Amino acid sequence: MKYPKLRELKEAVISLVTPAYTSKFPKEPHVPFERFRGKPVVDNENCVGCETCANVCPPHAITFSDDKEKGIRIISRDYGKCIFCAMCQDHCITGKGVKLSDKIFEIAVFDRQNNIEYQEKELLICESCGAVITTKEHLHFMHRRLGPKAFSSILNLNLLNQKLKLAEGQDIDVEIRDDLKRKDMFNIVCPNCLRQILVKYLFKGV
Structure with a gap:
């Protein structure tokens, strides 16, 4: 049997007199x-x-x-x-x-x-095709980040209109129909439906 080397004896003595490196979790609370x-x-x-x-x-x-x-x-x-x-x-x-x-x-x-x-x-x-646009909180967050620039979007203007009720008492027909018309821009519609409205308005004058 070989005798332990001096280096190994040194490590053993050090480990006896020094505290443990690991914590005694879960008996003692661990501090990350x-x-x-x-x-x-x-x-x-x-x-x-x-x-x-x-x-x-x-x-x-x-x-x-x-x-x-x-x-x-x-x-x-x-x-x-x-x-x-x-x-x-x-x-x-x-x-x-x-x-x-x-x-x-x-x-x-x-x-x-x-x-x-x-x-x-x-x-x-979307009030027309039923597609998910995003969450309301997400859009409101974008409003706060963009400030006045946010209202360059028709969708954002329509949300503001709903919040402030600017269209109350006005004769505005906002009923969604199968054939999208320019008046449907007053509704909450997804970008795809809004694109259809704009294309029809620009090229067909509906």
């Missing part, structure tokens, strides 16, 4: 190190449901589904798939919609469904 990437925490007031985080998520832990009948967008976040890469945080258009916590890291569960969180946002739907 600086810039620790923990569970992503969503701020519902600053999240506009724009789908950006879902598009950049490498493991596809974030998914979106639109319910046109209820007029809501359901956002699903599966933290069991999350790799804590912070792509959702870095690409959030508001800069405040989601932040990786430096405190929350205990997300181990027996049932994986308990690691899935759901969020709902109200949709903006």
Whole structure:
């Protein structure tokens, strides 16, 4: 049997007199190190449901589904798939919609469904073809960012008209029909339907 080398004896003595490097978790609370990437925490007031985080998520832990009948967008976040890469945080258009916590890291569960969180946002739907345009919060956020420039869009003007009720008491027929007319520009329509209205107006004079 070989005797231990002096270097090994030295390491053994040092390990006896120095404190342990690892923490005694879960018996003792663990203190994360600086810039620790923990569970992503969503701020519902600053999240506009724009789908950006879902598009950049490498493991596809974030998914979106639109319910046109209820007029809501359901956002699903599966933290069991999350790799804590912070792509959702870095690409959030508001800069405040989601932040990786430096405190929350205990997300181990027996049932994986308990690691899935759901969020709902109200949709903006085309009154002509029924297509999903975006969420209302997303469009309102763009209004705030663009300021007066936002009203160069007919859709934005129509939303402002609905909010301020500028058309109340005026004789404006805003009923959507199969054959889109120029008057239908007063409705909330998607870019595709609006394009049809403009093309008909410019080239056919309807």
